[in-house]
Amino acid sequence: MRRARSYLIVAVAVAFIAVAPAMFGSFTITLMNYIGIYAMATLGLVLLTGIAGLTSFGQAAFVGIGAYATAWYTVTQGGSPWIGLLLALASTVLVATILAIATLRLGGHFLSLSTLAWGIAIYFLFGNTDVLGRYNGLSGIPAISIGPISLESAVAIYFLIWIALGGAMLLCRNLLDSRQGRAIRCLRGGTALVESLAIDSFRIRLAVFVLAALLAGASGWLSAHMQRYVGPMQFDIDSGIEFLLMALVGGASQLAGAVVGSAIVTLIKNVLQDVLPSVTSYSGQLQAVVFGVLFVILLQKARGGVVPIIRKYLPRPEKKILPAAGAPMSRRMRTTAAGQAVLAIDSAMKRFGSLAAVNKVSFEVKTGEVLGLIGPNGAGKSTLLNLITGVLKPNSGTILFQGRDITRAPPRYIAAAGMARTFQHVKLRPNMTLLDNVLLGIYSRTRSGFLAGALRLDRAEESAACTEALHQLHRVGLGDRYSELAGNLPLGQQRLLEVARALAADPALLVLDEPAAGLRRLEKQTLSDLLRELRAEGMTIILVEHDMEFVMNLVDRIVVMDFGVKLAEGLPAAIRADARVQEAYLGGVA
């Protein structure tokens, strides 16, 4: 029922757009054309900035590249606008790819500053290139025609614009609800988690960046053939800032925010153009002042934008409707038999300056065993774990995982090879559902690409993955709450969710980094029950833990570290009796 009502809103919106030409005059339709064109570019920015967290001030430059590409081709070469479209998209993708490779490795604000820089550079390039008409731009761009029908009138191109926008939004929505889309959504909040899930964060960023540029290019193509003119001023850095304003006004984390934001900003602009000239002769500039002030107020008072505010008053679908139960997923190949070493660490050494945080530590983890790694604060447990998972590289020594040398391998390679981990400080995506968080764990076991996700060709794999993720959620006791947001769980359940995510990767080795830290007694009990169950199933686990009691009852074997060296290794009972261990923990017992 509730779900039906939220579909109703979409249906009303679509119906309104469909009948608008019959209701309004050409002025309003032209205004709506602009809204649609801006919304297309803003949609790209919503993906890039709102969802993937990469703030760009340069979106207008990509719109410009698309517009100029088709303008140049149709005006100076006399070609068809449809070839112009291909050219527009190809050239934006090309430029975006080059810029992305150059700048996407940078951190947040450097990246954004660089978008300012190349945004301005591209603007000056348009304004100073002879074949692009310098600051005069190019005029006389032909209208688009579909067969014999010319889309010269505002109403004719109106349908093309809004159908294109609707299609783009649908594809984006599908994409976000797919394997690669979840990878995009998990980019925000740090790469440590992303890489530990075998997701190539650079590749995903690159893909989002190019996708955003592609939407901008399409917007530019539409704009060039609607206005029949292109000029550099349309694509200056101020326009880039306006696109960002549109995305933020609408609500940058929602696809619908693109349309809402574009509509609000365009309408305000329209009103200002009517009102300001009567107040001052510099109306165009005062418009910038108004927008600047509006922007600051928005960020101070309602950073989420308009759509989330509207959402509050709308019924929310209670639960995501699950796809029908899928086929069981195939298990990962196991290359080591029971009793053989899954992980072999040989004299691993890690120095930070003069401090040897891990000093020639060697031990093995055998298939099917639960190994406890303990030691007092500062013993080097976390550093060793970082060496194993590939976050840090050792100065010397080797680490073999299932017989393969992973000493210098990056975390995502190790994750892809079948090592799954949880974090000492829980790393989840609080704004994604429990189900989506666990589905992130399945990333390395699935294959669907961006196109398959956007076109919904991934449904078989998707339903299998959902079934598997639900199974893992049930296993940790959170199965009924799959549609809740992970951020709403208390810490204990967040840790269990992390375990479920790790299990979803079907790991050959499960690495748990202080899973009991900060848990209450009851929560600890649930966790240790779960671990006991996993042990019974034959899961291989490394358990790093402070809590001696917790470890002693769970593990097969223990490795004790102190001051970077391995102090002792053996069965729990022997470790408990070891005088050196007691001394390390209690500071010298008589």
Next chain:
Amino acid sequence: MTPEIALLLAQDGITTGAIYVLVALGLVLIFLSTRVIFVPFGDVVGYAALTLAALQLKRTPGTVWLVLTLAAIATVMEVWALIRQRRFQRLPQALLYYAALPIAPAAVAWFAAGYDLPMWAGILITLAVVLPISPLLYRIAFQPLADASVLVLLIISVAVHFAMSGMALVFFGPEGFRTQPITRAFFNVGPMSVSGQSLLVVASAAAFGLFLFLFFERTLSGKALRATAVNRVGARLVGIRLSTTAAIAFLLASALAGISGILIGPIATLYYDSGFLIGLKAFVGAIIGGLVSYPATIVGALLVGLFESYASFWNSAMKEVIVFGSLIPILLWRSFATRSGVEEEIEEEEGERQT
């Protein structure tokens, strides 16, 4: 290119580079102590130059109205905040800082406009009028969100620039201005003739570099600013008030902007939006230095000046494209030089997302 031309371009490049040094130092100063990437800083530089130009033309500089508006908004915000927190005893101080001190120089400028002022008086009035702009902008736009991520602060920064450059056009109009040179002296050094104005610019940059060095090394305020840059939470724990360090940083930076504007005024014809480009070029310099080190910033900003000078000889129409485009290889080099510096920055975002 003959050696003479090369020398001439180098001289030109070092002079503009020195201006970028001053601006870039201000940018780094603000970034390190408040994490704000202060994009409107360039606009403040432009306001300074245009204010002096207006005074020399015996007009009332529009900056007066800007400062009055900003002071009014900041005072209302501050007073309202104090009333809500019931800290009435701090009201007089707030009125002094946010109303009296900024308005006084603006009033002087308003009265002085129309008189034939000596050069030094014009410069002093300009500096005094410009000085409160950055701290007031901080109070209005940034302080309410001081704990937001660098990216959110950057977006605000760009929005503030948007408003500032719009107002600049309203206040100063679209035509360009050039102020009278502070000195008309010329020196012949070997084959070159060096203008006194250039020497003044370079000397000022050097002096301010030294001043900042001493400030950070020898004074308690400077050390507090450095501590804030290293660790905001830690600084707070040892009793450093972040809003105070921010105010000091913005005030210092404002002084740098005022001086840069006064120095560049006679060298180049400035329009209402020239300041933004100057600021962005200084950013390119600061980014070469990684936005963290003052010496590296100085080198970076000088390089940008030299690069711009040679680029404009080679192809003056494409000068801006070349200068801003050069940032991409620089960033590429930086991204390979500092592989892992990215993580923490993004991590920080996590906390501030709204659900």
